[in-house]
Amino acid sequence: MKSRSKALAASLAAVGLVASLAACSAGSSSGKTELRVATFPPGADAAAYEAFAAQEEQFEKANPDIDIIGVEYEWEGPTFAVQLAGGSLPDVFTVPFTDSKTLLENGQLMDVTAEVEELGYADKFNPIILEQVQDADGNIFGFPRQAYAMGLHYNRDLFEQAGLDPDAPPTTWDEVREAAKAISEATGKAGFAQMSMNNTGGWQLTAATIAHGGRTQEGTTGSYTSTINNPGTVAALEFLHDLRWEDNSMGSNFLLDWGTINQEFAAGNIGMYTSGSDVYTALVRDFSLDPAVYGLTVIPLEGDDAGVLGGGDIAVVSPTVSEAEKAAAVKWIDWYYMQKLLNKDAAVLDAQTLVDSGQAVGTPVLPVLDQETYLESREWIADLINVPLDQMTGFFDGIFEQTPVGEPKGKTQEIYALLDTVVQAVLTDQNADIDALLTKADADAQALLDE
Template sequence: MKSPRKVVIAGIAAFAMVGALAACSSGGSESGKTELRVATFPPGADAAAYEAFDAQEKQFEKANPDIDIIGVEYEWEGPTFAVQLAGGSLPDVFTVPFTDSKTLLENGQLMDVTDEIEELGYTDSFNPVILDGVTDSEGRIFGFPRQAYAMGLHYNRTLFEEAGLDPDSPPTTWDEVREDAKVIADKTGKAGYMQMTQNNTGGWQLTAATVARGGSTQTDNGDGTYTSTIANDGTKASLEFLKELRWEDDSLGSNFLLDWGSINQEFAAGNIGMYTTGSDIYTALVRDFSLNPDDYGLTVIPIENDGGTLGGGDIAVVSPTVDEQTKAAAVTWIDWFYMQKLLNEDAAVLDAKTLAESDQAVGTPLLPVLNREAYEQSLVWIEPYINVPRDQMTPFIEGIWEQTPVGEPKGKTQEIYALLDPVVQAVLTDQNADIDALLAQADEEAQALLDE
């Protein structure tokens, strides 16, 4: 990629660049081409990732010589995204989680791309449940669903072996997770299990654990209003589980302030035996956190009481501040970079071949943005280039279709996730934490947010 012009998005520091970036919003350049600033990877991605992006950038610009791609380092984080958005420091094309898309489109912070998607001809190809996340009450569409995942249980095969456990037979129940976590902690001195706790991720994973146990943190009333149901048996059982691992088993290690980035770093470094997160994390673990692929294992999250697996994903969107010329370039890029590899054999093969030649992950398990048949067909197209250890992910690949996917709560999602962070932290840092009282308070505060 064009490293001399690479823009780093980094919280408040990004404000220093607002003036320069705003000048790009008109889309013009001295060469007469349309300059398009597009999100690439989080800071810290390995050089091979940028080599692959550079190759893809050249392929795109050869096919679209009137567009000049400028890569921008980007990582969505709940606490800093609003600052970046308000400051105008986001790229022209970036991605947001499903959970943020409804709020952003309602606030007028996403570009309407309905006509462009219809012109491309694949509006009806999307999974309607996923497309709903970027569709307003009038049926207008504000983004391109580009990737989806289901929650999975990720585990370190090497730590399993060191603890005398069989990495080909990962736990299938929460009781077995607890048992294996204690064995790993006792035999290796590493955290047998851990869970995210801050920057909205504590609430996110607590919600995932709740859903897996048959609970729900929120009810959609069907009329645009929501009722908080945080104080339910599933959430209580999830916190009791953490409390037992922390205070009875001592199997959670000693770092109780982890978010998406830091727990991935600890896992990749071999310091955590098991944790839950999206099924697509393998790519980032290898690309951004230097995971040894031999260490990695993936299985489905344990389900009980008719629970399901929390699903999610992200949307490729266009900044609402760009002009029509830049918008057209943005849609062309999104279609080429994100969508065609899901729809077209030649595009899928080119994408997989380019990534594989730069040692980037190809074949990481996902949920289909379109439909299962299209997803499985795409795996056939790229089979020669698949380089992820799918045999180490077999329990997930075979088991995920038997689980019921459950969407994330729609009302004030990120705000309520943030509200739940300290609840998880309290259980892990205070042996006498009153779980019932914590949940009752969180329920009250969440309802107040929903009633705003």
């Protein structure tokens, strides 16, 4: 008798376990279309959530049959593919230009050609940018929503402490070097810092290469040639070498990536660094930067064919959603990402909502639509712009005269990873042989491209 009641108890426990597991996957019963959309990276401040909640309410009021569920999301190499395979990606999310081509070739993005055409702004996109989300037949797989150009970010406070004029930031790489030296001598902080980890070292080295008139890759789809060992890359690395080993003006931390360099900059430990022009939003929202010390200018361009590296991201729909969810997803993308670029009322509403929750409005970007529409859209919200525009004049005055250059298309992230090592070697080994490092990286990159 006793053993039977024990068995019963155990069976009940087992059933309970299974039942509670099953409860995890309970579906919707409200009759609305549930749409899981990407919001912002984990770690954003409470005000960002308030702003999103307000926008969610506005959208749901206009579209009562759609239930928006915000999901924290950050595009990260390590988790993206696993989330995609495991089905835990939001239905609407964003991916950088560098990955959009491969994703659409792998069939991992939903075709939205018909929807974009129906919305009527297919021809308004900047064609260079639209090309990032089209396959060979011209089908469209996403909405370019934001683009950036590389910019030089600097700390005005450290400039002042070093006796430099924060309203006249450096305009050549030599001036950057001088300013870095002055800052580190006067304050003991890093005058100039450089990302070097998790593929960001390669990203920044590519940007510096292009700014020195070089290119790390040539050719078109299917026949890329690695040109990593070029005078531009050599110049970019020699610049780093001189700052690190001759001037000692790069501080003492040489293992930085996008997140940690932002953190150090926001904490006032870095005088200057290069990163996307749109990073101000994240610096304030996620890293608590004091806006008063922020300065932004264009990166110096030197050499005949010099340009500014640009990139950006696109809003896309998961390939696994149903027809109803797809329709809802397109409505959301149009409302959340696109209308504010096209329509005065939407732009003002969006800006007002963000301003009310203390979010940055007016961060400099590159236009994904034509330049005219972009400048017009800034007029609409001129009164609401709350980023310190007068501390960004260097960027606004110079950016439209710089030639934007896209990121290398073949095996982008893998080659960035190879270049991380090169940057780290130059920063941590005084006798690093730049030519040998680049020759090796070039051969390794070509092997990747030939696969």
